[in-house]
Structure formats: structure tokens, C-alpha cells
Amino acid sequence: MTPSGGRHxxxxxxxxxxxxxxxxxxxxxxxxxxxxxxxxxxxAAVWSGLDHDGGGGSDGGGGIFGGSxxxxxxxxVVSTLTDLSANVPDTSGIDLSQLSEPLxxxxxxxxxxxxxxxxxxxxxxxxxxxxxxxxxxxxxLSVAGTIFLASADTIGVLLRHKDASGExxxxxxxxxxxDHPFTSPGLIAPEKWAELEKAAASAAADVDGLDAGSVxxxxxxxxxxxxxxxxxxxxxxxxxxxxxxAATVNGTRTGVELEIDAATAKPLxxxxxxxxxxxxxxxxxxxxxxxxxxxxxxxNGDKVYVQPAEVPAAARARDSDGAGPVSQLAxxxxxxxxxxxxxxxxxxxxxxLALTFDDGxxxxxxxxxRDGLNEHHAAATFFMIGTSVQAYPEWCTRTAxxxxxxxxxxWSHKQLSALSGQKLTDQCVKPTEEIAKATGRAPFVMRPPxxxxxxxxxxxxxxxxxxxxxxxxxxLDWKTRNVAKxxxxxxxxxxxxxxxxxxxxxxxxxxxVPQILDWLGENDFTLLTCSELGQNQMWAGKHYMMGLITxxxxxxxxxxxxxxxxxxxxxxxxxxxxxxxxxx
Numbered sequence: 001m002t003p004s005g006g007r008h009x010x011x012x013x014x015x016x017x018x019x020x021x022x023x024x025x026x027x028x029x030x031x032x033x034x035x036x037x038x039x040x041x042x043x044a045a046v047w048s049g050l051d052h053d054g055g056g057g058s059d060g061g062g063g064i065f066g067g068s069x070x071x072x073x074x075x076x077v078v079s080t081l082t083d084l085s086a087n088v089p090d091t092s093g094i095d096l097s098q099l100s101e102p103l104x105x106x107x108x109x110x111x112x113x114x115x116x117x118x119x120x121x122x123x124x125x126x127x128x129x130x131x132x133x134x135x136x137x138x139x140x141l142s143v144a145g146t147i148f149l150a151s152a153d154t155i156g157v158l159l160r161h162k163d164a165s166g167e168x169x170x171x172x173x174x175x176x177x178x179d180h181p182f183t184s185p186g187l188i189a190p191e192k193w194a195e196l197e198k199a200a201a202s203a204a205a206d207v208d209g210l211d212a213g214s215v216x217x218x219x220x221x222x223x224x225x226x227x228x229x230x231x232x233x234x235x236x237x238x239x240x241x242x243x244x245x246a247a248t249v250n251g252t253r254t255g256v257e258l259e260i261d262a263a264t265a266k267p268l269x270x271x272x273x274x275x276x277x278x279x280x281x282x283x284x285x286x287x288x289x290x291x292x293x294x295x296x297x298x299x300n301g302d303k304v305y306v307q308p309a310e311v312p313a314a315a316r317a318r319d320s321d322g323a324g325p326v327s328q329l330a331x332x333x334x335x336x337x338x339x340x341x342x343x344x345x346x347x348x349x350x351x352x353l354a355l356t357f358d359d360g361x362x363x364x365x366x367x368x369x370r371d372g373l374n375e376h377h378a379a380a381t382f383f384m385i386g387t388s389v390q391a392y393p394e395w396c397t398r399t400a401x402x403x404x405x406x407x408x409x410x411w412s413h414k415q416l417s418a419l420s421g422q423k424l425t426d427q428c429v430k431p432t433e434e435i436a437k438a439t440g441r442a443p444f445v446m447r448p449p450x451x452x453x454x455x456x457x458x459x460x461x462x463x464x465x466x467x468x469x470x471x472x473x474x475x476l477d478w479k480t481r482n483v484a485k486x487x488x489x490x491x492x493x494x495x496x497x498x499x500x501x502x503x504x505x506x507x508x509x510x511x512x513v514p515q516i517l518d519w520l521g522e523n524d525f526t527l528l529t530c531s532e533l534g535q536n537q538m539w540a541g542k543h544y545m546m547g548l549i550t551x552x553x554x555x556x557x558x559x560x561x562x563x564x565x566x567x568x569x570x571x572x573x574x575x576x577x578x579x580x581x582x583x584x
Contacts, residue, residue, distance in 0.1 A: 074160065075257045077233050077241040078169050081158060087150035088113075088286040096440045100394055101401045103128075103138050107145025109441065112288025113155060114465055114540055116174035118444045119181035119343035120145065120157050122531055123172060126225040127161055128403030130325045133377055138401070140164045148233075151279035152287045153177065158233075161225065166255070168245045168324070170224045171231045172343055175272055176290040181536050184223045184232035186341030187240075187273035193219075194336035196260075196268050200242055203258040209250035215258070218244050220332035222339045222346060228324045229339055230258075234280040238262030246323040253323055293539050299458040301467065301534075301542035311553040314351035314496050316524040327377035328526050344532035347549045352526045353498040354533045354547060355516075356381045356471065358409055358447060360504035361388055361395035369510045370402055376517040378527035381469070382504065383409035383447040386431025393438040400439035405529035407445035407469065408432055416460075417452040428460050445469050445530055445538070453543055462541020469530045469538075471501040472546045477509040486512035491519060497550035499530060 085091045090111035096103040107124055109117045124143060131141045142162040149156030159170040174181045188196050197219050204215045221227035230242040240260045247256040269277060295304030320326040330346035333339045340346035360366055361384055373380050382399050384406060389396045400406045408431040410416060416427055428446065436442040446466040448457055453468055461468050475489035486509060490500060503509050520527065531538055533547030 074167060075169060075241070075243045075255065077235050077243070077257065078158070078160070080235065081146070081148040081233070083146050083148065084150045084283055085147040087283060088147055088155060089288055091147065094441045096401075099397050099401065099438075099440055101138060101397060103401060104142040104144075107143065107159060108147050108157060110147075110155065110286075111465075112291060113174055113176065113179070113286070114444075115179035115181045115536065116155055116157065116172065118531060118538075119172050119174070119536060120159070121441065121444065122343055122529070123159060123170060123225055125403040125405060125529070126325070126328075127159070127170075128401065129377075129379060130225060130327065130403070131163065132374055132402050133326055134163075136164060149173075149276065149279050149283070150286050151275070151282065151284045153290050154275045154279040155286055156276065156279070168224050168255075169231050169233075169243055171233060173272065173276055175275060176287070177292055179291055179293045179539065180272075181343050182272060182341040183226070183343055184230065184341070185339045186270060187232050187276055188268050188338060189270040189273070190338045192268040192270075193338035197336065199260045199264050199268070200258055203242075203260060204256075207249065207256060207258075210256060211248035214246075214248040215244060215256075216335070217332065218247065220334060220337070220339060222330060225325055226343070226345055227329055227339070234277050235259075236280070238266065238277060238281065240265035240268075294537075295539070295542065299455060299468075299542050301538060301544040302546060304539070304542060305537055305548050307548070307553060308348055309553070311348050311549055311551070313552055314524070315349055317345075317350060317526045328379065328528060328532075342535045344535055345526065345528060347497075347528065347533060347535055347547060350526040350528075351496050351524050352528050352533060352547065352549065353494055353496070353500060353520075354379075354381060354528055354530045355500050355502060355513075356383060356447070356469070356530060357502050357504040357509075358383045359388070359413070360384050361392050361399065362505045363392045363395055365504060365507065365510045366395040366399065369504060369513060370399060370404065372510075372514045372517065373404065373527075374402065376514070376521065376527075378517055378520075379404065379529045379532065380527060381405040381407055381445065381530045383407045383445075383469070384431070384435065385409050385413055386411035386434045389431065389434040389438055393434070396435060396438035400441075405443075405445065405531060406435055406439055407443045407447060407530070408435060408466065409447050410449050413449045415450055415452045416448045416457045417454045420456055424456060424460055428464055428466075432464055432466070444540075458541050458543055465540045467534075467538040467540055468543035469499065470543055470545050471499045473498050473500040475500060475502050475509075477502050477506055477512070481506055481508045483508050483512040483515070487515050487519065490516050494520065494523075494525065495550065497533065497547040499533065499544070499546055 088110055092109050094107050094109050096105040107120055127143055140163050143159055145157055145159045148158045153176040155174040157172045161168045171184055172181055200215055204210050204212055218228050221229040223229040223231050224245055228246050230244045233241050235241055239262050242258045244256045246253045315331045318329040318331050320329055328345035330349045360382055384396055410427045411430040414427050432442050446461055447469045451470045473493040475486050477486045535548040537548055538544055
């Protein structure tokens with residue numbers, strides 16, 4: 001089966017590739033209530049972006065979502081993309097439509113490119129969470145993923161996300177060096193972002209009624225599903241297309257595609273962007289043997305983290321006006337500053353931590369716990385015991401369907417550091433298989449019971465593609481069984497980057513969660529999953545105590561001026577210190 005269920009089609013836009021010989025840099029691609037508008041002398045293709053008013057048109061051929069009467073067309077450049085999954089070995093299709101709570105969600109998973117697969121998985125989880133927050137039924141949601149770009153060391157995945165509001169393309173890119181996934185901003189060199197903004201503003205001027213401020217603001221956000229920034233895709237001629245899902249045209253939010261010609265775009269590219277451009281021009285077979293993982297020879301993931309040169313003061317998550325995602329939104333990056341390219345909320349700008357819940361699924365408490373998290377728009381990670389998943393698979397399914405991260409907590413809660421051989425393998429492999437049955441996909445994270453791990457455990461997790469998730473804050477909820485003490489433990493120990501240990505099976509733990517979430521919100525914390533907190537740097541076979549960002553990293557004092565102006569400042573990287581905590 002292909003990653004998109006074999007439904008991806010190459011289609012031609014009206015008048016043949018946007019009317020050859022009529023150069024246009026700005027296209028209105030969401031008709032909204034305005035109908036099809038003329039831009040630059042020709043009819044623009046219609047793309048129904050999110051939060052528009054009114055309906056869209058038909059794509060004529062069913063497209064990736066298959067012939068619905070209310071089918072909408074994608075942005076013009078997306079219509080030209082082809083399915084290149086055949087170029088990527090060991091690609092399998094994840095299809096969530098077979099779950100007990102049917103979801104029209106399919107996407108590729110590449111065994112030889114774990115970093116990409118985890119990033120795509122995180123993106124899908126975010127889409128699922130946002131759909132739950134919207135209150136819309138699961139039947140309103142479609143997500144179809146396709147590998148649209150491939151070369152020896154580069155892959156691109158397109159997620160076409162469609163709901164009752166319209167369709168939005170999301171892109172995740174990947175380089176084999178460093179097992180490195182990234183989103184669209186990573187195509188542009190950081191120091192060239194201001195120039196990209198100028199080029200986008202020039203292209204936007206060609207679209208009658210387009211609010212330039214909505215374009216400028218979107219360029220300070222991460223792309224969907226993490227914000228309202230544009231997805232970026234290269235066309236065959238090397239031009240760079242910016243797909244804005246919620247720009248404002250004549251007062252109406254709609255999708256807009258801006259084109260930056262190849263000559264202008266090429267000097268703006270990062271090293272990763274240049275590799276993506278080359279792969280767009282010359283597709284080739286991906287080489288899994290070229291994948292490298294940082295920190296070879298060490299299993300301590302906290303020591304492998306590559307910190308950004310500077311981390312600003314932690315900020316409260318940005319409030320949303322309802323366009324697109326509403327949760328875990330990083331503050332605007334600022335004019336001329338490239339937004340984060342991680343496939344996760346930008347923890348360099350957020351006061352972020354992860355709440356984790358062990359020992360489930362519990363059929364009597366899982367729904368209540370999830371309801372509390374959803375009400376607060378809070379992400380979390382659930383580490384589930386294999387025997388419990390086997391006994392109550394529907395609760396594992398529902399947790400994953402809510403876009404919450406599901407990880408393994410062994411088969412039967414044995415102390416893994418005391419095991420070896422087949423006994424250790426069974427404790428790791430069997431729960432992975434049960435979770436995959438219940439959720440449609442194997443997990444990327446695992447928590448050893450009691451936090452008891454050693455090199456044998458790490459090696460076993462590496463073999464099955466999972467990172468080991470420990471914690472730096474043990475609430476001792478398993479011991480105290482007291483709501484007030486659970487809340488106090490979080491209040492006393494929560495900090496930026498914390499992974500906090502709680503349990504799904506204790507009534508007092510579940511009862512305390514809404515008050516904990518209230519306190520965290522009042523103190524500007526943003527709740528992420530463990531994988532999101534790792535900012536695409538949690539690799540298989542390594543264990544982690546905390547997330548990537550634990551504190552501000554201030555730049556060093558600039559050198560003294562020579563009287564002719566300020567000398568440029570340089571920045572140094574530091575690594576966080578993580579402390580171990582014992583727990584159940």
C-alpha cells in the first residue's frame with residue numbers, strides 16, 4: 001500500500017500550468033464568499049484555506065481525498081506534485097481508518113529515516129488535537145500524507161489536511177545527516193529571512209485586496225499545524241511557492257499562494273534549502289545507509305542536545321483569534337527573524353514542560369483524564385502497560401485519536417535493568433505490538449518502569465526505534481495518594497523543560513490534574529508531549545531526563561566598541577543540567 005492509500009494523483013491546472021507565458025507572482029487560492037477572482041490578468045486557481053467564509057470549487061478529478069461533491073482544489077503548485085514513495089526504501093503506510101473510532105488519516109512512515117517519521121507523527125498528533133479542540137466530529141477530518149520529494153539524502157512529506165473549513169497543505173522535510181527533520185522555515189538561511197519577507201511583500205502587491213499585514217504577520221509564525229505561517233514548496237522551474245493558509249483578502253481569510261522566482265529565491269536558501277531545491281530538480285532514490293545520528297557512542301540524550309546559541313526569556317503561549325491552530329502557539333518571531341523550523345511548538349520561546357501519565361490505560365479514569373487535558377488544550381504523554389493495552393485496547397485507541405502521545409511502559413511493569421536476552425526483548429517488543437494494534441502505529445517513546453535502565457535497556461530500545469523517557473520531577477503521586485500534595489509537587493518542582501511523572505491509575509492523581517493545569521496556565525506554562533519538548537532531538541536508544549530547553553541562554557557581552565559603532569556579538573552554546581529522580 002502506498003502511504004496515501006494509492007490516491008495521490010497528478011493533475012493539471014486550468015489552461016495548462018497556470019497559463020504559460022503569463023507570469024504571476026501572487027495567486028488568490030481561496031474563493032471564499034467572493035467567487036473566483038482575477039489576478040494578474042487571469043483567473044486564479046481556487047484553494048479553500050481554513051477559516052474562509054463560503055465554499056470552494058471542485059477539483060474535477062477527486063484528488064487525494066477522492067471525488068466528494070464538496071471537494072476543494074489544492075494550491076496550484078501542490079496539484080503538480082507526484083508521489084515519490086517508490087524512491088524511498090522501507091516506506092510503509094500508516095492508515096488510521098481501521099481504528100475503532102474511524103479517522104480518515106493516512107501518512108507514510110519511513111523505517112530508515114526515524115527522525116522524519118517521528119516528526120510526521122508529531123504533526124499528525126497536533127492536527128488531531130486541534131480537531132478535538134474544535135468540537136467537530138472525527139468524520140469531518142481527512143489527512144492524507146505523501147512523499148513528494150526524494151533524493152539520496154533528502155525527503156519531503158506533504159500532509160494535506162482537510163476539514164469542514166477547507167484544505168491546508170503542511171510540509172515536513174528531512175536530511176539524512178543528523179537524522180534531521182525540519183519544516184518550511186528551514187529552507188531559508190536565518191540571515192536571509194528579512195530578504196524573504198521583502199520578496200513576499202513584493203509578490204503580495206500583485207494580489208488585489210491582499211492585506212500586506214496578514215502576510216507579514218504570518219511570516220513570523222511557524223507553519224501549520226504549529227501556526228499560521230506558510231508552507232513552502234519548490235516548483236519544477238525552481239521558483240519558491242509560499243502557501244499562506246489564512247491570509248486576508250478584502251477582509252476575508254483565505255488561502256493565498258505567492259511565488260518567488262528562482263533567481264530571487266536561490267540566494268536566500270540555507271544548506272538544507274539548497275538540498276531540497278536540488279532534490280526537486282533531480283529526484284533520486286533515498287539511501288538509508290547515509291543516515292547518521294548525533295552522539296554515537298553515548299546513550300545519555302541530555303548530553304547530546306544541541307542547544308540554540310541564544311534562548312530568549314520564556315513567554316506565555318500566544319492567544320489565537322481562531323485562524324487555524326489555537327494551542328501551544330509560540331510568540332511571533334519578530335520582523336526579520338526566522339521562525340523555528342522544528343516540527344513541534346517552538347520551545348525556545350515558550351515556558352514549556354511535559355506532563356506524563358504511567359500505568360494505563362485505565363478504563364475507569366482515562367476518559368476523565370483526557371477530558372481535563374482537552375478542556376485546557378493541554379498536550380500530554382501516556383506511557384501504557386502492554387497487558388493493560390491488550391485488555392482495554394479501546395482506551396489506548398481513544399487516547400491516540402485525541403492526538404495525545406502514547407508510549408510504551410513495558411509489557412508487565414518489570415524492572416528492565418534486571419532483565420536480559422529474550423525476557424528483556426519481550427518486555428519491550430510485546431507492548432509495542434499491542435499499542436500498534438490499538439493506535440495504528442508503533443510508538444517512538446518508552447518509559448522503563450521505575451526509571452530503571454542500563455545500557456542493555458537502551459540498546460534494546462534502539463533496536464525497536466524508541467527513545468527512553470525518564471523524568472526530572474517525580475510528583476510521588478503513587479506514594480502520597482493526596483490531591484493537595486500532587487498539586488504542591490508540581491508547584492514546587494515545575495520548571496522550563498521539566499518532564500513530570502504522574503499516573504493514570506490513581507483516583508487522586510486524575511482528580512488533581514484540572515487544578516494542576518489551572519496553576520500551570522496561570523504561571524504561563526505550555527504543555528507539550530515528551531517528543532515535542534525534545535524539539536526533534538530525541539533519538540532511538542538514548543534516554544532523556546528533561547526537554548531540550550531548560551533555561552535562558554544569554555549571549556555573551558559584546559566586545560567593546562572601537563568608537564565606530566557596536567561590534568557584532570557572538571553566541572556560545574551551553575548544555576542543560578539534568579538531575580535524576582527516583583520514582584515508581
